[in-house]
Amino acid sequence: MADEREPPPFEEDDSQKDEDDLFTEASEGRTPDTEPEKVEPEENTRKPVKPDIDTEDLFGDDDDGDEIKLDSDGETDTKQTDEKSPFLEPFEPTPTSAPAQAEAASSDEEKPNTDMPKLAVTQTVTSTSKTSSSTKTAKEEVDDGANEHTLVIRVTEPQKMGDGMSAYMVYRVITKTSIPDFQKPEMAVLRRFSDFLGLHEKLQNRYLHQGRIVPPAPEKSVIGMTKIKMSKEESGSADFVERRRLMLERFLTRTAQHPVLRKDSDFRNFLEHAGELPRATNTSALSSAGVKRLFHKVGDVVDKISYKMEEADEWFEEKQQQVECLDSQLRKLHSSMESVVSHRKDLSNSTAAFAKSAAMLGNAEEHTALSRALSQLADTEERIEQIQREQADQDFFVMAELLKDYIALLGAVKEVFHERVKAYKNWKDAEATLTKKRENKAKLELANKTDKISQAKQEISEWELKVERGKDDFEKISAMIRKEVARFDKKRVEDFKTSIIKYLEYLMENQQRVIKCWEAFLPEAKAVA
Numbered sequence: 001m002a003d004e005r006e007p008p009p010f011e012e013d014d015s016q017k018d019e020d021d022l023f024t025e026a027s028e029g030r031t032p033d034t035e036p037e038k039v040e041p042e043e044n045t046r047k048p049v050k051p052d053i054d055t056e057d058l059f060g061d062d063d064d065g066d067e068i069k070l071d072s073d074g075e076t077d078t079k080q081t082d083e084k085s086p087f088l089e090p091f092e093p094t095p096t097s098a099p100a101q102a103e104a105a106s107s108d109e110e111k112p113n114t115d116m117p118k119l120a121v122t123q124t125v126t127s128t129s130k131t132s133s134s135t136k137t138a139k140e141e142v143d144d145g146a147n148e149h150t151l152v153i154r155v156t157e158p159q160k161m162g163d164g165m166s167a168y169m170v171y172r173v174i175t176k177t178s179i180p181d182f183q184k185p186e187m188a189v190l191r192r193f194s195d196f197l198g199l200h201e202k203l204q205n206r207y208l209h210q211g212r213i214v215p216p217a218p219e220k221s222v223i224g225m226t227k228i229k230m231s232k233e234e235s236g237s238a239d240f241v242e243r244r245r246l247m248l249e250r251f252l253t254r255t256a257q258h259p260v261l262r263k264d265s266d267f268r269n270f271l272e273h274a275g276e277l278p279r280a281t282n283t284s285a286l287s288s289a290g291v292k293r294l295f296h297k298v299g300d301v302v303d304k305i306s307y308k309m310e311e312a313d314e315w316f317e318e319k320q321q322q323v324e325c326l327d328s329q330l331r332k333l334h335s336s337m338e339s340v341v342s343h344r345k346d347l348s349n350s351t352a353a354f355a356k357s358a359a360m361l362g363n364a365e366e367h368t369a370l371s372r373a374l375s376q377l378a379d380t381e382e383r384i385e386q387i388q389r390e391q392a393d394q395d396f397f398v399m400a401e402l403l404k405d406y407i408a409l410l411g412a413v414k415e416v417f418h419e420r421v422k423a424y425k426n427w428k429d430a431e432a433t434l435t436k437k438r439e440n441k442a443k444l445e446l447a448n449k450t451d452k453i454s455q456a457k458q459e460i461s462e463w464e465l466k467v468e469r470g471k472d473d474f475e476k477i478s479a480m481i482r483k484e485v486a487r488f489d490k491k492r493v494e495d496f497k498t499s500i501i502k503y504l505e506y507l508m509e510n511q512q513r514v515i516k517c518w519e520a521f522l523p524e525a526k527a528v529a
Contacts, residue, residue: 151262189272216409
């Protein structure tokens with residue numbers, strides 16, 4: 001009986017052919033030669049699950065990027081079913097009768113209609129995901145940039161008020177905005193330098209512990225202000241005043257660009273209050289508050305050295321290393337840029353001395369054409385000296401001040417990282433105290449001091465709340481720092497790109513001016529006979 005059940009060798013090939021062309025024969029409606037029904041084990045009588053095959057084919061076509069036609073003809077169905085699916089390999093289909101194959105063919109012909117709802121669902125999910133992603137992107141742009149309204153601030157007209165050691169500088173702050181929270185679209189107020197420092201102190205006390213980067217304000221310069229107070233002429237301190245004016249303007253501009261700081265009530269009051277602001281007494285460098293601030297900074301430095309946080313987040317570890325490296329490289333570049341400014345000023349002074357010598361030589365020369373050429377050379381050198389002086393100013397105000405500004409901004413970023421370390425320290429200190437309180441409670445229970453156990457339980461519950469609060473504060477400040485640093489990196493790239501392009505345009509323009517000066521002088525030199 002076993003020999004009768006084994007199929008002949010040539011019929012094995014036919015069955016293999018039937019296995020490969022099963023769906024093709026069904027789609028074409030051909031009825032292959034069949035054998036009498038044979039008894040097979042139950043595991044061989046299982047039919048392949050068609051929805052799995054259809055799903056694989058459907059998404060496989062999507063991955064290949066082919067277009068799915070809903071009104072497909074018989075040739076398309078034949079091409080799709082000719083491809084051998086991996087789900088058919090474990091199964092060996094048994095020869096079936098003609099009615100069964102006709103039923104299979106009819107089910108294959110109805111396959112596109114069955115799969116159409118699946119395609120529609122896939123398209124709906126894809127469109128929904130795209131919509132949600134675009135919605136998130138739009139929200140992020142609104143939160144980060146706040147580009148719906150404009151806020152432009154300029155610091156102009158520095159004025160010296162008073163005489164002697166009681167003198168101080170006043171700056172006109174002009175604001176143009178379309179934000180409806182402000183009282184007017186355009187405002188102009190007078191502010192002292194101490195008012196700027198007072199605003200920075202308020203913003204830092206309010207937002208630094210939250211993990212927000214507060215733009216730094218210019219530092220007090222006792223030597224610079226002493227020169228201004230003691231000098232009767234403003235020309236001697238013009239460079240210092242202009243440098244401070246630009247730093248104050250950048251401080252207000254960076255604060256206005258922050259989506260949260262620009263909405264602060266103290267910041268709005270600083271820009272739109274017409275009268276004088278309350279005197280900020282804590283900003284003086286020689287006051288008791290200044291001495292306390294100095295000791296506070298020294299204490300922070302000691303804490304940074306003595307306490308080392310076990311950093312478990314790779315992102316923060318990499319960012320801190322990046323900030324340290326960036327700070328070091330910016331300081332080196334700033335030093336080199338200051339050397340360039342100094343050398344260009346020296347070149348300008350040397351060019352001016354050369355121009356005077358050429359003019360004196362032209363006056364002493366008896367040859368008319370040569371005397372005129374030397375006089376023209378002196379005039380050309382004077383114009384070039386002016387161009388070189390302007391270029392030195394642009395080197396300083398465009399590049400050197402930008403580098404110095406970002407060195408101070410990196411200091412603000414380091415302060416934010418240090419606030420995170422302090423939050424982590426407070427959290428771990430609370431956990432250590434909670435552990436001690438629980439140990440104390442266990443000792444009281446062993447000593448059977450029931451009168452103190454209730455108080456110990458109350459203390460444990462209080463410290464448990466402090467531990468939860470400390471953990472929550474640490475997680476919040478970590479998430480906020482991630483957002484702030486991402487915004488800082490984006491803005492840093494934009495600022496450096498804009499400044500470098502502006503600096504190169506100045507260089508090219510000044511070089512073209514120098515070329516024109518020499519081109520104008522060349523005919524005079526050639527005319528000397």
